[in-house]
Amino acid sequence: MNTLLKKILAPKNIEYLTMNSELRIVELSWGVARFADCPEQVRSGEDVCDAFPELIGLEETFKKIINHQINQFEIKGICRGLREEEIIYFDIYVLNNPEISLNREELLIIFEDTTDGFLKQQKITQVAKEYGLALSALDKTKTYLNQIINSMTDLLIVTDNxxxxxxxxxxxxxxxxYSQEELIQHSIFKLFEDEKITHNFKESEFLASFHLLNPIKILCKAKTGTSFPISFSCSSLNFDISENQEFVWIGRDMTEQKRVELQLRQQGERDRLLKTITQRIHQSLSLQETLQTIVGEILHFLQVDRVLIYRFFTPTEGRIIAETVINSSIPHLNPxxxxxxxxxLLLSYFNSGKIDAIDDVYLVPINFPYLYSLLQLKVKASLVVPILIYDSSQESNSTNQLWGLLMAHQCYQPRHWEVWEINLLEELATQIAIALQQAELYEQLQIAYQGLQQLVIQDGLTGLANRRHFDRILYQEWNRLRREGAPLSLLLLDIDxxxxYNDSYGHLAGDFCLQEVxxxxxxxxxxxxxxxARYGGEEFAVILPNTQTSEAIQVAEKIREQVEALQIPHQESQVSNYVTMSIGVATLIPIEHLTPQIVIHTADQALYQAKQNGRNCICIASP
Incomplete structure (x- = not known):
């Protein structure tokens, strides 16, 4: 290896070796052994794969590099345990030795120590995971704080300076x-009616004059125009001196506190009621059970005397499908x-989807459409909400159709129905519609599933069990009768x-013949x-559990006689002018070492013998 290349590799924590085409080490740097799996094998003349098993199986790749089909080959991320807990990570690069002439085949293998970089990457990954966990914890804390803030009965408002x-x-x-959108990014003065504040101060001046933490009563005004005094305390938020100062306002309605608490409690109860009913709808596949639960929950929540669901079947037919009363003194409606x-009358009146809230039936005009019916029902106050379901039966005119009515009755005294009570029943009517559609979908699914099951086990032409179902039932009965020590008879039947017949009369006639048989x-x-079961093309099979040979013969003979009695013409038959059958009968008591195939084979042999005996007959398998 030339001196210049050695100087280039040395500071980069890189070692090298060269090998010939026989994978023998030719030359190596002094430190290359620390990368080896077997350092003692790293010496000239040794097989390079003994020291570096990562190179095993790469002979074809090495040939491609030598033949200049590819420039180089890399193996990255190799991990090697040196001693005890010391680990080294390195990459391997294989390329042609640049110092070798064209008539010599020699490869240069470079080993680069990447331990420091790998450990740094691990540390960065760990820091990223810890950062992600911290963000998750921060998000949970934010959610927790939001839940606390929104569960407060006091007002909480945060403003800037x-x-x-x-x-x-x-x-x-x-x-x-107000909605959240109507207040966010608006001045807090929007909530104040006190002219001493709104006329004499700018917002920033008022905040500057506010004695922090000292409560102050301010006359405020709701969107509806209602005025009420609020006791506010205010404190500044200084989390970061580089950011603009913010203020948190805590307010309490001194006159309406109980009303707010009541509304929040009712809202929470309504939410819980809706959640309970929604969960029941999703959990239960019984429509009747779901509807009965809904009327019971409404009765308990609204504290009315009677709640019922009335369903329309036709313009002149309907009935109560769910009803509950507060106690035994309130009668169920007389059918x-x-x-x-x-x-x-009810269908005509509510068909448009209108909601009817009657506080006192005796204050209803005499010409009210169903006043007489209300008097017959002996109610003093009534709240009726239509149950509308989506009807797509007419593709071009899909709409909501009146399915029924959700009714709440007060029987002993008038009652003023609050807006939230009306809204609640309307929401629950929607949930009932969802339950109805869910039940309909489930019923359709069941029908489809049953149809699919029939396709799986039934022969499409004859309606009999198919071969697959026959095999399953035979196996099942064979095992059962083996445990009981009882006989199983099998009939195999073939149309002669x-x-x-098919060739002469056609396949349609053949199908008809199979159906008749x-x-x-x-x-x-x-x-x-x-x-x-239909066993094959013109073959049938009959499984007769707990049946002796004599009984099986009776069944077989009855079948043979009645098939012939059909007198289906068959001019091509060599045994009769009509369609006939040959039948093989086998009876066995299943025992441990036998399988169901033995009874099939035995019955098949008997059927073969029946055909040999001239057809249109029964043959019983020999014991």
């Missing part, structure tokens, strides 16, 4: 009736009230001269444990 709102909590939204006229088999073989 110009009074521009940056953050608000849920209580602020509820009290002032006799639910007349065709009652059904048609069926190929000639299949029907005879199904009519005769009636036990639930028996199985009739």
């Amino acid at each position: 110009q009074g521009i709102i940056k953050i608000i909590n849920r209580a602020t939204i509820v009290l002032f009736n 006799s009230i639910l007349t065709p006229d009652f059904n048609f 001269y069926f190929k000639q 299949a029907q005879i088999l199904q009519n005769i073989v009636q036990r639930s444990s028996d199985l009739v």
Whole structure:
């Protein structure tokens, strides 16, 4: 190796060796042995693969480099344990030896120590993971703080030093009736009605004059125009002196505190109710169970006397499909009230999707469409919400159709229905519609699955079990009867001269013939444990568990007689003018060393003998 190349490699922590075409080491640098798996093998004349097993199997690659088909070959990221816990990482580069003339074949193998770089990369990766964990923890902390802030019943507002709102909590939204978008990036003065503040101060001046942490009462105004006093305390946030100062405002409605708490509690309860019902819908595949749960939850939450779901089937037919009452003193609705006229009246009135909230039936105008029905139902107040489902039966006119009604009744006294109560029932009606669609999809899925199951086990032409299902049932019955020590009989049946029948009468007639024979088999073989299958083209099979030979012969003879009695013309048959069958019968008691194939083989031999005996007959396999 020339001196210049050695000088280039030395400071880079690189060693080298050269090898000939026979993979023998020719020349090596003094430190190359530290990269070897077997350092004692690193010497001139030794096979390079003994010291460096990474090179095993690369002979073709080496030839390509020598023949200048490729310039070089690299192996990166090799890890070698030196002693105890010391590890070295290195890369290998293989190229033609630049000092060798064209008539010599010699390769230069360079070993570069990459341990420092690899360890640095590991450290960087570890730091990145730790940084990611820190970010995750920070995100969780932020989520936790947001949950705390939004669970507060007090107002929380964060502004900059110009009074521009940056953050608000849920209580602020509820009290002032503004959305978050209507307040963020607006002045906090938007919430103040106190003219002494809004007319005499700019936001920054007011903040500068505010005695931090000393509560101050400020007359505020909601979006609805309602005025109320708020007790505010304010403190500055100075996390970073390089950033603009921010202020956090904590406010308490001195007159409406209980109302806010009640609203928040009701909202939380409504959310929990919706969550409970939604979870039940997703968890339950029983529509009736889901609907009964919904009416029960509504009754408990609204504290009404009766909740029911009424379904329309036709314009004149409907019925209650779920109902619950608060106690035994409240009767369930009398079905006799639910007349065709009652059904048609409700359907006509609610078909447009309108919601009806009646606080007192005795204050309803006398010409109200279903006033008489309400009086018949003996209710004092009624809330009715339509249940609408998406109907895509008409492709060009898909719309929401009235499926039924969700009703809440107060039976002993009038009741004012709050807006949130009406909204709640409307949301629950939507959940009911989801449950209905889910139930419909599940039913369709079940039908499709059953159809698929039939395709898997049923012969498409005859409707009998197919060969695959026959094999499975035979194996199953064979094992069962082996445990019980009971006999199993198998009939193999073949339509005589069926190929000639097909050739003479055509395949459509042949298919009809197979169907007629299949029907005879199904009519005769009636036990639930028996199985009739189409075994092949014109072959059928009958599995008769727990059946002695004599009983199997009776079944076989009955089949043979009734097939012939069909009198299906067969002019090409050599045994009759009509379609006939040959039948082989085999009966075995399954024992440990036998498989189901033995009974198939035995019955097949009997069928063959029946054909040899002239067809249109039964042959019983010899024991």
